[in-house]
Amino acid sequence: MSAETLEPIVTLTSTCIVLPAENVDTDQIIPARFLKTIGRRGLGEHLFADWRVDEKGLPRPEFPLNSPEARDSAILVAGHNFGCGSSREHAPWALIDYGFRALISTGFADIFRNNALKTGLLPVALTTSAHAMLLDQLAESPRAPVTIDLETQTATLPDGTLHAFAVDPFARHCLLNGVDELGFLLGQDAAIAVYESTHSSRVCTS
Amino acid sequence: MTQRTLFEKIWDDHQVRPESESTPAVLYVDLHLVHEVTSPQAFAELRNRGARVRRPDLTLATMDHSTPTTPRSAGRLQVLDTQASAQLDQLATNCGEFGIRLFDLDDSRQGIVHVIGPEQGLTQPGMTIVCGDSHTSTHGAFGALAFGIGTSEVGYVLATQTLLQRKPRNMEVRIDGVLPSGVTAKDIILAIIAKIGIGGATGNVLEYTGSAIRALGMEERMTICNMSIEAGARAGLIAPDDTTANYVSGRPFAPVGAEWDAALSRWDKLTSDEGARYDRSVHLEAKSLAPMITFGTNPSMAIPIDGRVPDPAAASSGAERTDLDKALRYMALEPGQSLLGHAVDVVFVGSCTNSRISDLRQAAAVMRGRHVAPGVRMLVVPGSRTVKTEAEAEGLDRVFKEAGAEWREAGCSMCIAMNGDQLRPGESAVSTSNRNFEGRQGKGGRTFLASPLTAAATAVTGAIADIRTLS
Secondary structure, three states: OOOOOOOOOOEEEEOEEEEOOOOOEHHHHOOHHHOOOOOOOOHHHHOOHHHHEOOOOOEOOOOHHHOOOHHHOOEEEEOOOEOEOOOOOHHHHHHHHHOOOEEEEOOEOHHHHHHHHHOOOEEEEOOHHHHHHHHHHHHHOOOOOEEEEOOOOEEEOOOOOEEEOOOOHHHHHHHHHOOOHHHHHHOOHHHHHHHHHHOOOOOOOO | OOOOOHHHHHHHHOEEEOOOOOOOEEEEOOEEEEOOOOOHHHHHHHHHHOOOOOOHHHEEEEOOOOOOOOOOEOOEOOOOOHHHHHHHHHHHHHHHHHOOEEEOOOOOOOEOHHHHHHHOOOOOOOOEEEEOOHHHHHHHHHOOEEEEOOHHHHHHHHHHOEEEEOOOEEEEEEEEOOOOOOOOHHHHHHHHHHHHOOOOOOOEEEEEEOHHHHOOOHHHHHHHHHHHHHHOOOEEEOOOOHHHHHHHOOOOOOOOHHHHHHHHHHHHOOOOOOOOOOOEEEEEEHHHOOOEEEOOOOOOOEEEOOOEOOOHHHOOOHHHHHHHHHHHHHHOOOOOOEOOOOEOOEEEEOOOOOOOHHHHHHHHHHHOOOOOOOOOEEEEOOOEHHHHHHHHHHOHHHHHHHOOOEEOOOOOHHHOOOOOOOOOOOOEEEEOOOOOOOOOOOOOOEEEEOOHHHHHHHHHHOEOOOHHHOO
């Protein structure tokens, strides 16, 4: 986490936006032409840019993020293997900047999941059956709320059923207690120095 | 002592602190590669905290993603894009302030980060290597544990030379036998990704084994490891051998004298022990492979070049059917059609997957005495200035130029389309790069991933062509 990280989420209750596609890659989440920034903010405007906007620059009405309700939803529900592809942390930055605080899928790509957790965006991987139930319920009642509880590691679906999800214990501890990972690593200085004194450098770039 | 895989040996050797249930391992990083796109926010974070770079001597920066590849004028590259220019300037400022060596646009060693590490002899067996770029897996070709990280983690490594990591699982991909003519490393990796799927290796470090892998040169091994991430893998590894040592020997940052001897004896132990256990193993027979090409919008959507585009109706699940449907619509392809003879607008030879000297030699061998077909634009983008110089010394630049191709400056170029090199909406390209995601090579552009041989055969034909039957 960094100085710019959002406040930790303990519980979150929100309506959802559903983007049912599988294997959504980070080039879709934030196309590479928007990576020429030296900051972290302002990327929400370009979130899913090429899916949101057509060739003429007009919003595609059928795209879920263009619905009038989208701006109020803090949870994005997507298909399996969300965030595959590049390591760009601009992807979670863009999702957060747009207003999302949690993602629900059945699985996330490794680097994306790591990046999300470090920026305060919670990736929630449900079982395939719970995910399917959620999609069914949202198809019936698109504005029904879902509650995510990081403390108990459960998601409460619109029908009131509770479903457990896994989060790395350390990431959970950091998110719940506002522990800063870089601060934690800086605190390992003595152990790192011992390692360096017993393992010689393999290369020297300078 | 228990038998360990190559991955486990490298992992064990880099634990500053082993993992526990509550805390990931603190893993030491031997080499940190930095580029302009994923580092500015990390340096800003260090500044916010008043932190220094712990080991500038284990860090190297280059400029590659947003750099122009248009020919130099009076020896200088002109960066016309003001945003890209500001980002490049920021990297120079950051490297100056924090004492990091930078191969900038005026440096004769500048190039794609995953080309220059190996080329300079910085990438060596047994090391841990990270970079804010998912194709860091490339360096695994040397038996180094190398993986991509996000910008927060770039900051962690700058400040502490360590990362918090959970130990990934370990999967073996074995390819035995002899490759048929016209089939290259690129075809092997595309076949592997098609077999295990776009997320099939998530959470795993892959180790590529078998006689077909042993027979490959280092640049071909890099092509294989480069695309490990396209199956979702954390990293890809190939155990070092004489081929590896011969490649590293004599390079600018390689060890010499007694240090070289010590390195060789260390590298000798870097193999998976007989009887070591992988979490999963996958086998392919080299003799059954053909030149591969992608038809869809992720790298696992690939077929043998003389195959047929699959029918979404035959997909095994509803989700897969939807995915395929969407991909074929985007690519403007019909189920069951052959890709051979499918017209293209652009051919791109380049990227960290296929821009090294052997790739350029392969493409040039096809182009020699032939001409790029009318209406087709072919870009050849060497991976580094070193590769460019070497190619020019061999006359490859003349072969490409005489054939009507563009011979350009080093960089990522049309692989990521950040620098102005891009497809126009609706254009199709055969590309030697690594990603065919929607819009990857330019908004609305359609990408067919293939080997340098297939790319060159396509360029001279004007349509997707099979190198094995090129007249």
